[in-house]
Amino acid sequence: MQTPRLVDAGGLTLAYETFGSPDAPPLVLVVGVATQMLGWPDGFCQALADDGFHVIRFDNRDIGLSTHLDDAGVPDLMAILSGESTAAPYTLADMADDTASLLDALGLERVHLVGWSMGGMIAQEVALRHGARVVSLTSISSTPAAHIGKPTPEASATLMWPAPKSEEEAAALMVNAYRVLGSPAYPHDEEWLREVGAESFRRSNKSAGKVRQFAAILVSPDRRPGLAELTVPTLVLHGEEDPLIQVDGGHETAAAVPGARLVTWPGMGHDLPRELWPTLIGEIVEHARRSPKEES
Known part of the structure; x- marks a missing residue:
């Protein structure tokens, strides 16, 4: 297990880990809401590194070992969901700027960027x-x-x-959540889920940050007008049985970006099933290799 490194990024402290050679093309993984960097499995990250990339995963603001913005308070999600309020401590644009600040801190000019769930929105x-x-x-x-x-x-x-109050509760919560969110056509790796749940609790058991992250999703504007002007080579991957962000999200993302490629999988939910890793990683690697050469 790695010891996470900490870096100042735009006034926040962000925790990150790396896989592979620093001389390889950099590939940054952005994780989803209420999820620490551990949500990107070690084996998934190492497989990308073995395919020739310097892989960086990190804790977003308000999660894990990165800065928690506790002074910002807890937004009223029900008021936001009902349309009575648009008040949130920050937006996805702020979290995107965190990611850019991380690149600055690590001396990375250009990177391959891969985002999952809220991480895809940030990306x-x-x-x-x-x-x-x-x-x-x-x-x-x-x-x-x-x-x-x-x-x-x-x-x-x-x-x-x-929110869980112990490592045991955190482990059980992770398993139970992915019984709802995970892929119906693939087995759930309950041992890994328990390990990640417990380790996430050990790293940080603060829970208000996930509410602020969720609020950031809700108050951020529709990105389709901007995506329509995007020139970055774009790949969209989605599970056809995703219950948390249903597959329309993937279709609309791909439809918005000129030239984007969409790949969907039947039986895949809101997770990264180990059985699909070779295919998922293959798509990411092929897309990155087809894109213009980076300067890092």
Whole structure:
């Protein structure tokens, strides 16, 4: 297990880890809401590194070992969801700027950017706001706007479950959540889910940050007008049985970006099934290699 490194990025501290040679083309993984960098499995990251990339994963703001913005308070999600409020401490654009600041701190001029779930939304924003920094964009299980591909009631409920109070509760919560969110056609790796749940609790058991992250998703504007002008080579991957961000999110993302390629899988939910790793990683690697050469 790696010891995470900490770096100052735009006034925040971001925790990150790397896989592979620093001399290889950099590929940055952006994770989803309420999820620490551990949501990108070690084996998935190492496989990308073995295919010739310097892989960087990191904790977004308000999660894990990165800065928690506790002074910002807890937004009223019900008021935001009902349309009575648009007040949130920050937006996805701010989180995209965090990602760009991480690149600055690590001395990376241009990178391949891969985002999953909320991370895909952030990656889209990075491409819109800092397009010169992005060699290729891969958006996985994501959407261009919060109202597209809305979650099923069962999936939405998992976001509101009470925060765990122990490692054991955190492990069980992770397993139970992915019984709802995971891929119905593939086995769930419950041992890995338990390990990640428990380790995430050990790293940080603060829970208010996930509410602020969720609020950022809800108040951020529809990205489709900007995506329509995007020139970054874009790949969109999505599970056809995703209950948290339904597959419409992937279709609309791909439809918005000129020249984007869309790949969907039957039986895949809102996770990265180990059985699909060779295919998922193959798509990411092929897309990155087809994109213009980076200068790092």
